[in-house]
Amino acid sequence: MTHQTVGHAPAGAPDGPLEDCPDSALVPPTREPRCPVDITLTALGGRWTPLVLREFLRRDRATYSELSAALPALSDKVLSDRLAQLTRAGVVERHRTPGWPPRVRYVLTDRGRALEPVVRSMWEWGSA
Structure with a gap:
């Protein structure tokens, strides 16, 4: 049995909607990713x-x-890490809103809104 590596279609396979990332786009985890899927x-x-x-995506903006x-179920440390990420x-x-006590609100960006189809697909796949 031969092993097919991720990102390499079998010989003669039709091209699909996802292009192959050249090996040069696949970088070690210590560098910035260049492959769109990796990004x-x-x-x-x-x-x-x-x-x-x-x-x-449910509320557009939220406080901590x-x-x-x-x-x-999410710990404070993990939530802080994920918000920073x-x-x-x-x-x-x-x-950050000035004043005392200081208030911080996180707002979804256009780049974040563009991820809605990704999250929706994850929901649908997980529901199936």
Whole structure:
């Protein structure tokens, strides 16, 4: 039995809607990804990240407390890490309101909204 590697279609297979990433686009985890699938996986990687994104898609904006209440099994450290990850990826923006006590609201960006079909497909696949 031969092993087919990911990203390489068998000889004679028809071209599908997804293009192959050249091997040069596949980089070690210590570098910035260049393959579009890898870029998406980096933005959504980690346990809980898609569920945090799902909450933003449901409400467009949220405070840390609202997210914590919506995902009670998620630890504070992991939620903080996921919000930082989604902020670095440009999926959400962090807005701090001046005053005391300081208030922080996270807002879904256009780049984040563009992930809705991805999350919807994950929902549909998981429901099937």
